[in-house]
Structures are given as structure tokens and as C-alpha cells.
Amino acid sequence: MRIGGFVKQSLIDWEGKVSAVIFTKGCNFRCGYCHNPSLVLPELLRQTQDLKEEEIFGFLDKRLGWLDGVVISGGEPTLHEDLLPFIQKIKALGLPVKLDTNGSNPELLQQLIAGRWIDAVAMDIKSSLSLPCYRKVNYTMTASLLEKIQESIRIIKTSGLEYQFRTTVIPQVQSPEDIQNLQEKFSGTHYVMQEFRDGDILDKYIHE
Numbered sequence: 001m002r003i004g005g006f007v008k009q010s011l012i013d014w015e016g017k018v019s020a021v022i023f024t025k026g027c028n029f030r031c032g033y034c035h036n037p038s039l040v041l042p043e044l045l046r047q048t049q050d051l052k053e054e055e056i057f058g059f060l061d062k063r064l065g066w067l068d069g070v071v072i073s074g075g076e077p078t079l080h081e082d083l084l085p086f087i088q089k090i091k092a093l094g095l096p097v098k099l100d101t102n103g104s105n106p107e108l109l110q111q112l113i114a115g116r117w118i119d120a121v122a123m124d125i126k127s128s129l130s131l132p133c134y135r136k137v138n139y140t141m142t143a144s145l146l147e148k149i150q151e152s153i154r155i156i157k158t159s160g161l162e163y164q165f166r167t168t169v170i171p172q173v174q175s176p177e178d179i180q181n182l183q184e185k186f187s188g189t190h191y192v193m194q195e196f197r198d199g200d201i202l203d204k205y206i207h208e
């Protein structure tokens with residue numbers, strides 16, 4: 001699997017757990033607010049070396065007993081064909097796994113959930129679930145991708161797993177009506193809204 005980043009210990013990526021975080025390379029979305037452009041844009045991906053899986057597994061092996069789990073984030077992890085065998089290697093160490101996803105690969109998500117290969121999942125909800133609204137955040141959005149997003153939401157809601165849906169609120173992009181729609185749609189689910197933070201975001205590479 002192509003890995004672009006590794007955080008050895010985090011207290012914020014899996015609530016209530018001390019986790020290691022693995023960041024995969026590559027994403028099929030282009031969200032303007034993305035804080036990981038170096039994991040998304042091909043011209044930046046080429047500038048960094050992939051991390052070696054052996055080194056990561058060597059570290060995880062040594063830290064068994066200190067870590068509560070491993071978060072796989074990105075980029076978009078479900079783009080990687082070898083994600084399942086990669087997760088299986090982590091689970092073979094006895095470590096629980098949380099997946100962060102944009103929801104664009106419901107088939108693999110379903111496979112991971114049905115096989116009990118993941119223990120928790122967090123999915124970004126970029127905006128109201130209409131094509132024009134989603135395209136304001138991610139300009140690569142298509143109608144078929146939006147259907148996949150809807151399918152992933154359904155799968156996660158009925159999975160029985162620990163889950164979280166989350167939206168980054170950007171007042172210039174989502175209208176008050178969008179925000180209200182989201183609050184109504186996800187009422188009664190594990191849903192959080194988080195504040196947009198400026199910084200080294202993808203939008204600056206696309207528009208400057």
C-alpha cells in the first residue's frame with residue numbers, strides 16, 4: 001500500500017483511544033479545504049518517498065500494549081486494492097482498526113464491515129447530499145459518486161460498528177440551508193460538525 005505519513009501516537013484521531021495513524025497516498029476527491037494536499041495532488045505525491053510497510057509494522061509490533069488501535073486515514077484509503085490484506089496484517093497483531101473514508105467505495109466498505117476487519121469508521125459528509133452542493137466542496141463529484149456516498153451512509157448506519165459522520169463547516173461554501181439540511185438528515189446519528197481551519201490547504205494549490 002502507498003503510505004505517505006505515519007503518526008506514532010495520537011489522542012485525537014480515535015476518541016478515547018491512544019492510536020497510531022497511517023496516512024495513505026492518493027485521493028479521488030479534491031476538497032478545497034483539504035489539509036493534506038501532499039497526499040492528494042499527483043505533482044506533490046511525486047515529491048515524497050513512500051514509507052516502508054516493514055518499518056511501520058516493526059514499530060507497531062514493539063508498541064503492542066501501549067496502543068489501543070490503528071487509524072487508517074488519507075488521502076482515501078479505500079482506493080488501495082491491498083487495503084484489506086494490509087488491515088488483516090494489523091488485526092493479526094491484535095490491534096483494532098478504525099477507517100477514515102470519504103465514502104466513495106461502498107463495495108469495499110461493505111466487505112470490511114461484513115468481515116469484521118474494521119472496528120470503527122468515520123466518514124466525511126462534505127455538504128448537503130445534492131450534486132451542486134457536494135460539487136462546491138469537491139469539484140470532482142459526479143452523480144454516480146454521489147450514489148456511492150448515499151450507499152456508504154446507509155451501510156455505516158446499519159453496520160452496528162462504532163461510527164461517526166462529520167462535516168467541516170465552511171461558511172463561504174455551505175449555506176445556512178445546507179447546514180440545516182445536514183442537521184436534520186443526520187439527527188439521531190453520531191454526527192459532528194467541525195470548524196474549518198485555514199492553512200496549507202488544497203485550494204491554494206488549485207487557484208494560485
Ligand code: SF4
Nearest residue numbers: 027029031034075102
Ligand atoms: S479532505 Fe477531500 S481531498 Fe482531502 S483527503 Fe479527504 S476526501 Fe481527499
